[in-house]
Amino acid sequence: MGAAVSRRIVIVTAVHAPSAPFLPEAYRSLCEQELPDGWEWRWLIQEDGRTDAVAPHVPDDERVTFRQGRPGGPGVARTIALAHADGEYIKILDADDRLTPGALARDLAVLEGDRSLGWTTSRVLDFLPDGSTVGFPGDPDNGPIEREAVLDHWKANGFLAQVHPATLFVRRDLLLALGGWMALPASEDTGLLLALNSVSRGWFSEQVGLLYRKWEGQATGQATHVDPAERDARMAVAEARARALASFRWGYPTD
DSSP states (O other), X not given: OOOOOOEEEEEEEEEOGGGXXXXXXXXXXXXXXXXXXXXXXXXXXXXXXXXXXXXXXXOOOTTEEEEEEOOOOHHHHHHHHGGGOOSSEEEEOOTTOEEOTTHHHHHHHHHHHOTTEEEEEEEEEEEOTTSOEEOOTTOOOSEEEOTTHHHHHHHHTTSOOSSOGGGOEXXXXXXXXXXXXXXXXXXXHHHHHHHHHHHSEEEEEEEEEEEEEOOTTOGGGSGGGGOHHHHHHHHHHHHHHHHHHHHHXXXXXXX
16 A cells, blocks of 8 residues: 555745745744644745845755746746645745744634635734734634625725735635736735635634734835835726626635
């Protein structure tokens, strides 16, 4: 008898030179994860560009794969990484963030336990430069998130979603059906979250699943990220995509 084939969670990380030094911390948070028997994780690290600055920070572990490609932003890097994602589930992990112990097992238990759910999110704490953490007010209740609930909240609250796209854990086939991340210079993960919520129910875990690092070099802290004209355009196209998907009445699960 051959050895049992493990089922797999694929962690997808986009990285560029400024965030590369944080990869070892992200790796340690992955190594702290405990999964049920028969499950394993693999980590796909995709550099947004081709430099010599990232590879020295990539862990030497057979479970970790590092690739490079022409620059196009984090959404492009994550989407191209899907070509090598051979697991049933995809977990997003930004290069400068850290998972909390138990995060993967909690995500997995939710989707394995309810086939009507397409994705999960979890509570987030900002991880500040001094090592302290800060939570967010207004988290939803622990439990299912109905279709279009995130979209409606986001629209009514100044384009702020009540759940964080950096915590997404999603069925691979559903992610591929939506084309991966949006082709936007920023907010590509919010666009994906809104699209997922338009076609499938999700889940929010009240337990902290991610430490979201705040530091001066992060992309969301740059002036270009809040340029009013570009931001309005990003929000408009993300909403239009989500509304169109909802109007087609296609959804997960397909039956």
